[in-house]
Amino acid sequence: MSKYHLTHLKHLESEAIYVIREVAAQFQKPALLFSGGKDSIVMTRLAQKAFHPGRIPFPLLHVDTGHNFPETLEYRDNLVREIGATLIVALVQDSIDKGRVVEETGINASRNALQTTTLLDAVEEHQFDAALGGARRDEEKARAKERFFSHRNEFGQWDPKNQRPELWNIFNGHKGFGEHFRVFPLSNWTEMDVWQYIALENLEIPNLYFSHQREVVNRNGALLAACDYISIQPDEEIQKKKVRFRTIGDMTCTGAVESEASSIEDIIQEVAAARLTERGTRADDKRSETAMEDRKKQGYF
Amino acid sequence: MxxxxxxxxxxxxxxxxxxxxxxxxxxxxxxxxxxxxxxxxxxxxxxxxxxxxxxxxxxxxxxxxxxxxxxxxxxxxxxxxxxxxxxxxxxxxxxxxxxxxxxxxxxxxxxxxxxxxxxxxxxxxxxxxxxxxxxxxxxxxxxxxxxxxxxxxxxxxxxxxxxxxxxxxxxxxxxxxxxxxxxxxxxxxxxxxxxxxxxxxxxxxxxxxxxxxxxxxxVYINHNYNHIDARFPVQWVIRPQSRDYHDYRGYSGRVCGGAFKKGDEVMILPSGFKSKIKSVHTYEGEVEEAFSPMSVSMTLEDEIDISRGMMIAKPNNHPKAEQDIEAMVCWFSEQSPLQLRKKYTLLHTTNEVKCMVQEVRYKVDINTLHKIEADKELRLNDIGRIRLRASAPVLFDSYRRNRLTGSFILVDDMTNNTVAAGMII
Incomplete structure (x- = not known):
């Protein structure tokens, strides 16, 4: 093997840093979408690396549904303090109060879809022209066709048929007034790459990802955390189980998996043996075959 | 360990x-x-x-x-x-x-x-x-x-x-x-x-x-990376403005060819100024040598005005700096064919210049590989050889020599769309 050789993780890291720097260079006012999930934690580390020894030259933007796990918010606030980043929180509750969106009702009510409006409002209010996100192409079939630089029209919408071809390492961020870009530096990463990178970098992650005792209800095969945001039905039973979360979203739609994995290496083993996709635990994707594509067209992440 | x-x-x-x-x-x-x-x-x-x-x-x-x-x-x-x-x-x-x-x-x-x-x-x-x-x-x-x-x-x-x-x-x-x-x-x-x-x-x-x-x-992968000709297009200049790094100026980017290490004599293009590499580093600290496709930052011994789009190379091995370029292009636009003398924006490494296509030399019939010289209009999915003139010198190598410094795209300023991919001859 030649001495000029990079491992697959270093390759992906270098590519992501390149893309993040392109965003800083090509746009006036970017923001990094931060959810407290593992992908956005990796994104934040990569952004630190891209501008070291300077600080990240743009704010983190958290679209807060109000249905987060408390552990996520605690983690977020600690991280922001530690790295000296600026945090902007956009509240879905504000969008509801202003009458911009109407809360879903019913047993499977979720604020997942409402986030889109809050996000687009925040983009407009702060005049962000690029939003960096941690979405990966391996997550979902509609995302497999995403670009690194994903163009959004003045309504924030994604048109899968009108995306710019991306060649070599040249990214075209030219845009018209009122349009913006979503940029996905982790496009080429898989769930496994993210976990391996977390291990390599020794990144701290919310303890929700590790095995813990929790009260859950089994709803349509998904183990949802028993909490105030979901209404337990008469025929449903709260059980105490040893679980962990493979993705972290809202408490209303993020299912847990039964697991004994208590370290990153355990998780890597578990992911390697997993027979379900990580989004298999996400009720928001199960609404229809093209649920993700439809939400993306509206302006979802 | x-x-x-x-x-x-x-x-x-x-x-x-x-x-x-x-x-x-x-x-x-x-x-x-x-x-x-x-x-x-x-x-x-x-x-x-x-x-x-x-x-x-x-x-x-x-x-x-x-x-x-x-x-x-x-x-x-x-x-x-x-x-x-x-x-x-x-x-x-x-x-x-x-x-x-x-x-x-x-x-x-x-x-x-x-x-x-x-x-x-x-x-x-x-x-x-x-x-x-x-x-x-x-x-x-x-x-x-x-x-x-x-x-x-x-x-x-x-x-x-x-x-x-x-x-x-x-x-x-x-x-x-x-x-x-x-x-x-x-x-x-x-x-x-x-x-x-x-x-x-x-x-x-x-x-x-x-x-x-x-x-x-x-299969052996060489990733098509050139490890011979040192090329570092400056992507972003890091200036922390903090007490600890008051005078720090880091030139960040992804190595597009060859290798760079501390002490190397370098030449900055297009200005032609020379300096020495003071350090090559990443978040983890100094690295001995940076090569393609690593993303790194460099500091230089001398204070020189360097900004995005400029290239750091070696005094005895640097890219061509020319305004007239011969290239093979594939046309990407559904809306309009290539128009001669129209201004397009040329994106190349981290640089951007205006350009005009002077001439379509020929089109290629991609099924037979024959040159077509009778019909020179490049429409969607057509491939042809062109000659273009840029508003300022472009720092390039031939595509055969280096895929990253030999490639470009053209952007139509009316629609902001990417309308062509080019490979410099």
């Missing part, structure tokens, strides 16, 4: 490949097979496509549905865009750029090929080498993909016949002698049944080579 230093995934490397074939070659089935047999497909995905296959009335579980993600594609049974797929074995991680092969999608094939180290070209064993095989191979050659694996598919439909395979191999070699592809491998497969895809087939004992995955796992 921590325990994690011993983990095997820290030794894995990365191979990017592109797949070209038409709707009927079984390309999506082949990819579905690779993903399925390497366990990159999960149970819920498989159940979802089993259900869709039944609803569509397909005879087999239609593995093609795994790759056809968008609603329109599922409805029409075609792939309309480049889709990226991922799988890994203990040795390598693979990124597949899956591109549709119809003639109208040359644009997508060029896009997929631009980042690929290897191309898989599918041939239907019943049809042999046809026009589109030539087209796909020409594009692989034009984009300087160093390694092509020709998969002769649907061997089950020709009774796994060796003679059929041998004839196709001969015909292909004959045609490929006119191209510039250094390494070509041939594998007889049946994507539908999994023959020679991941496991060696027992139906073709006459074939002595390994299955496709074996080739993908073991």
């Amino acid at each position: 921590s325990e994690s230093e011993n983990k095997s995934y820290l030794d894995m490397d990365l191979l990017r490949f592109t797949t070209a074939g038409s709707v009927d070659d079984g390309k999506s089935t082949l990819i579905g097979r690779l993903l399925y047999d390497t366990k990159a497909i999960f149970q819920d995905q498989l159940e979802a496509i089993e259900l869709s296959s039944r609803q569509r009335g397909d005879e087999h579980t239609n593995l093609a549905l795994l790759t056809d993600g968008l609603r329109a594609e599922r409805e029409q049974g075609i792939t309309i865009d480049v889709a990226y797929r991922y799988f890994a074995t203990p040795k390598r991680k693979f990124i597949i750029a899956d591109t549709p092969g119809h003639i109208q999608y040359t644009r997508n094939m060029v896009t997929g090929a631009s980042t690929a180290d290897l191309a898989i070209i599918l041939i239907d064993a019943r049809k042999g080498v046809i026009e589109q095989t030539c087209r796909h191979s020409f594009i692989a050659s034009l984009l300087q993909i160093q390694h092509v694996v020709v998969c002769v598919n649907k061997m089950d439909l020709v009774g796994y016949d060796q003679k059929t395979f041998d004839t196709i191999v001969e015909n292909y070699k004959d045609f490929a002698s006119r191209l510039d592809i250094p390494h070509i491998d041939f594998v007889p497969i049946s994507a539908l049944n999994g023959d020679n895809v991941v496991e060696k087939s027992s139906n073709m004992d006459w074939y002595k080579g390994g299955p496709l995955l074996y080739t993908l796992e073991n």
